[in-house]
Amino acid sequence: MTVIPIKPTVEAAAFNRSRQAREAEVMLDKLIDDFDENPKSMQYFYDLFRTVYIHGVTLPRPAGPQVGMTCIQAPEELIYAVGATPIRLCNGAYHYDQIGADFMPAKSCSLVKATLGRLHDQEKGVPRIGKLDMIVNPSTCDQKKKAGVMMEDMGYPVHDLEFPNVKESEASRVYWQRSVRDFAVRLQQLTGKKLTRNRLNAAMARTRRAQIAFRALHNLRRKAPSLVLGKDIFLVTNAYFFDDLERWTAATEALVEELKQRDADGFNAAQKKAPRILFTGSPPIFPNLKLPLLIEEAGGVVVADETCSANRMLYDMPVVDEWMVNHMIDSLADHYLKPCTCPIFTRNDDRRRRLIDLARDFNADGVVYQAFSGCQVYEMEQRSVAKTLNDAGIPMLYIETDYSPDDMGQLTTRIEAFLESIKARKRQAKVS
């Protein structure tokens, strides 16, 4: 495993005192120190976050253009195929959220504000990756659409990747395929490298290895008793945003191996009667892991999630092989559109079905639904999801929150009460 060098330079020391670094440090220390017996393979990820977020070290990046993505829906295989490197820009820092409030209305989504706030700080924004050659902005939710324009105003070259609002129709499928083809053309212009079948296949082979590792990790979370806590999994998937693809894959494979060993040893990562929680809604992104942290500090364990920062990221592996590269792009586009359960779609029955499936497969006792204040689509889907889950006998806790830490006390009460009610139900079910 490669260890990332930590160089405590004078600049890093000054950086260490910044609000962003302090925020990250408080969260990271809690994620590590509040829990016993963290997996040893997690050390790679702990060090990575400490280096990148707290010491502010610029990550060594592969040569070639750097392409920022503001959303999971940008096909990263295409970016790799033309010799560029993707980086997911979605940000989780309250510090950047406050800076972003200069651009967006105060009541808009924390994630979008924080992403803008981080991009505003072009030089020192964390994670530090040097110059961005392009930002691809899928036109999913309204806030991200408008944020793309503001990024352009900040001086970034932005490509709007047009995204349909309806999933089921043939028209939107064709529209999306066209849109992805346009993106491929733009990428080829950016790097001057032609997109060929071989290059696309090679790129897909690289991401596939990462996806296989992630899927193995995902499947190990079905085990009861739990082998690993959800807070660590969120760190792993968050690291995928900016880490080197191969290094990330190797670290994840090491974690998978350790968890397999834990399984063989009959290890339990959580308390004996820990309620098993399925996490859904607005994505937890470091350092805003407050909800998963509170759940697990209160004695629950997050066994699965349905979010675009983790589970949805690597849900469907593209293995496409067509005669023509354009047809490969079309199939790749399908692989991005069909499994997507983003609430921006008109109907989103797939999301409800997936939640029911996940709850059943991972033996979840309850669902925690996070909606960032201002993320209207997640707020609006809350009712229908709650109904579906309640009809299936799965309790759901709905929490509207944002990146600010000021509601931690209130949230603790709610989460503890939710976990207590799950335990009480289980006791009752046992008695009767």
Added chain:
Amino acid sequence: MNYFVGIDIGSTAIKVALVNQDSQLVGVHVTDSGSLFHKNAKAALQVLLDKHNLQREQVKYLIATGYGRKLFKEADDSISEITANAIGAHEAGRAHGGVRTIINIGGQDSKAIQIDDQGTVTNFAMNDKCAAGTGRFLDVAAANLDIDLEQLGVYHFNGTGAPLTINSTCTVFAESEIIGLLANGHGKEEIVAGIHYSIAKRTLRLVKRVGIEDRIYFDGGPALNKGLVAALQDELQRELVVPEHPQTTTAFGAAILARGEWLADQVADSESRERLDARRGLRAEKGAQVVVVAAPKKLTADVD
């Protein structure tokens, strides 16, 4: 006699409830939280024990709840105030044929809780990060109007005109709205009634989120305010069950739970002893029956 204590360390007040082995409420004590939660909580417990001539050792189990629950290290256990409130209301509600929905308005939050026939929480909702519709709102309004908090209920019923409308949901904006109404020469009575209806409307939305089922139990300090009770009944179009000491339901619930936990420990102890004696069966069943708690009489009273 063994005693059990529930201590509810809230944002505004500390409430201590003392329960005996038969689940009877022996006494309660309420004091301001101040800024030294832990010190004040300890003092409040001592006051209550002294009042009943009890030694600390006679308290077999103590459960802390409320915002400050984690600070009270002497507690045998802690529990969230939502669960404690549910248990307290379920126990106290037995005398009224059982309650299934609870409205709690506290110093800085308001909650709606739905429980099943066992007193287990099935659903709950809380106000989000805002003091609107909470006890603090009443505090601020009373200060604006230069009225004692306790007098709000009296003013509510003395109005001659219709209650005024307070539109602001934000406590700070409501303050300026109230000042505006005063400046326009409106009577305090109509303003007070308006404030109560404004809180009641907010609470109604909260309760609708969890669903209204069966009788509604209303507790928390503001439940002492008869005017607010009347406004809530009007908005909900239902009678409310309001206990005699609405502030202490949560502490009472924690005490009831403390008793249950202690008994369960005893059962577990005796069971393990029995296992040693290889005499299982009859006694374990008897032991299990002890956990069923009797309905307390003292805590509840109907609203007139």
